[in-house]
Amino acid sequence: MPMLGRRLRHAAAKIRRFLGTDQEVEFTVERGVLSILQTRRAETSFDRGTERFLDPGDPATRGLGVRGGGFRGLAAFDEADVAELGAVDLSERDDVDGVLLVIENPTPDDIPLIISADGLLTTRGGSTSHAAVAINAIENKKYSGVMRAADLRVHPDQHEAVILDSQRRTGCRIRKGDIVSIHGTTGEVYLGSRRPQVVAE
Numbered sequence: 333m334p335m336l337g338r339r340l341r342h343a344a345a346k347i348r349r350f351l352g353t354d355q356e357v358e359f360t361v362e363r364g365v366l367s368i369l370q371t372r373r374a375e376t377s378f379d380r381g382t383e384r385f386l387d388p389g390d391p392a393t394r395g396l397g398v399r400g401g402g403f404r405g406l407a408a409f410d411e412a413d414v415a416e417l418g419a420v421d422l423s424e425r426d427d428v429d430g431v432l433l434v435i436e437n438p439t440p441d442d443i444p445l446i447i448s449a450d451g452l453l454t455t456r457g458g459s460t461s462h463a464a465v466a467i468n469a470i471e472n473k474k475y476s477g478v479m480r481a482a483d484l485r486v487h488p489d490q491h492e493a494v495i496l497d498s499q500r501r502t503g504c505r506i507r508k509g510d511i512v513s514i515h516g517t518t519g520e521v522y523l524g525s526r527r528p529q530v531v532a533e
Contacts, residue, residue, distance in 0.1 A: 400476030400516030405432025476516035
């Protein structure tokens with residue numbers, strides 16, 4: 333039933349855009365009529381009990397949340413950055429959770445690097461991309477990812493990224509080691525650390 337398949341994909345895409353994350357959709361077809369019964373956020377066990385931000389303010393940009401909750405990461409732009417920042421002892425700090433890999437367009441070759449970080453922020457990609465599938469398969473640690481962040485431009489050779497303002501000029505700059513807070517459900521991106529709120533399971 334290709335027509336019903338197209339209608340279902342269209343409905344699921346609208347729900348996903350409205351709610352901001354992938355959804356588990358329960359539906360039925362009766363006499364050729366498609367009905368959506370209910371929907372809920374698609375989750376893995378490591379997505380539950382994640383953190384929200386307390387009074388985060390306005391985000392610097394928004395993207396497509398593909399996994400996790402609130403995460404505060406040290407910005408890294410390549411393998412050397414991830415290794416260097418990953419060696420930093422964060423056990424005494426309460427303003428950062430791990431290393432956030434910031435890249436332009438993730439490819440299948442980047443998957444090992446992506447998995448070695450604790451979070452992901454990209455300018456391209458989507459919820460069915462290789463990177464999104466890979467991070468949703470991680471089962472041994474919490475991980476947050478935001479893809480397709482609006483107006484984010486990454487310059488890996490300079491170990492920095494910029495977020496353009498409404499005039500298409502550099503609005504803010506992210507350098508290696510800067511703290512960036514992302515939310516893998518809402519897709520929001522904040523410069524600096526945000527206070528977390530643990531959500532009860």
